[in-house]
Amino acid sequence: MKNYYELFLGSTRELRNVKNLVIVALLMGASFIVNFFTIQITPVLRLSLGFVVSSLIGMLFGPAVGGLCGGLSDIINYIIKPTGPFFPGFTISGILVGILYGIALYNKKITIKRCAIITIIITVLIDIFLNTYWLVLLYGKGFGAVLPLRVVTNIIFIPIKTAIMYFVLNLIIRIKKYI
Template sequence: MSKLKNTRILAITAMLAAVSIILSYFKIPLSPLIEIRFTTLPLAIAGYLFGPAIGGMVGLLADVGGYIIAPTGPFFPGFTISAIISGVIYGLILHHHEFSIKRVFIAQLIIVLVVNLLLNSLWLSMLYGKAFMVAVSARLFKEIIMLPINTALVSLVLKAIGERSLIKKVRA
């Protein structure tokens, strides 16, 4: 956490959490259990630039901050855990490595399998009393469709960031 002593990194971390909260307003609800969201971009950027600890912190701040600003239902800490784990996964797989679409795809695949299908389906089944397998099967189609879309979006953003020399200095 020594990175948070750097005011530039602290400011970028706060900005990424704020951007994630703003992006949470842009969602496409398909059913009570299925939504298409774009909040993965700031988590991927945080993990890529600063590593798993700050990636997880951005997930925590974005989830809790988003709930405080505009709650859309009861607060459930399981989704906060999912957001933290997503940021950590991005950090573990993308930080200190050269950009590659393969690494982004691997990170996205792990997040889809572990976080989106397993954990989030578990949280939804606990929260709404739906059967776990019903939640997984309902969400599977969306996750299959979103995997290449999120991989492409994250790849485009991270490639652009990686090419900026100013950000490379901050990333160290």
């Protein structure tokens, strides 16, 4: 438990530096741009590359900043481009995703195994179960009716998300060495 406390404490210290604050703001701006290119497959299923920016923030700045940015991004994205009614459950999901990326990636070596594990955890816990639950509450459809389609499509995207995340995060690490 002490390690998680130190992890969150170190993450909160990241925002004391003005350079880091600017980078976080730029990454959140990039998140908004990426989310403009979301593909709506069905009313309850969307495809986006927003996970890349969330994982990048988690890797660079940790779970506290990742959670803060995940929540703020959800709220600001809704203000900029509303898709359906606002529902705070998705804000909670955004916060949890940022925290999970931060716990898994902050100050750690980025490997394909680590990217796969965190992608599977977030896909199963957040994308499949929690977000499906939010959609059931929001739209009133049965959990059993919505879940199978979401399970199939989210599982198909696990290797794709893993490969994209691994490539982008390692590219950023290489670029960061020269800055």
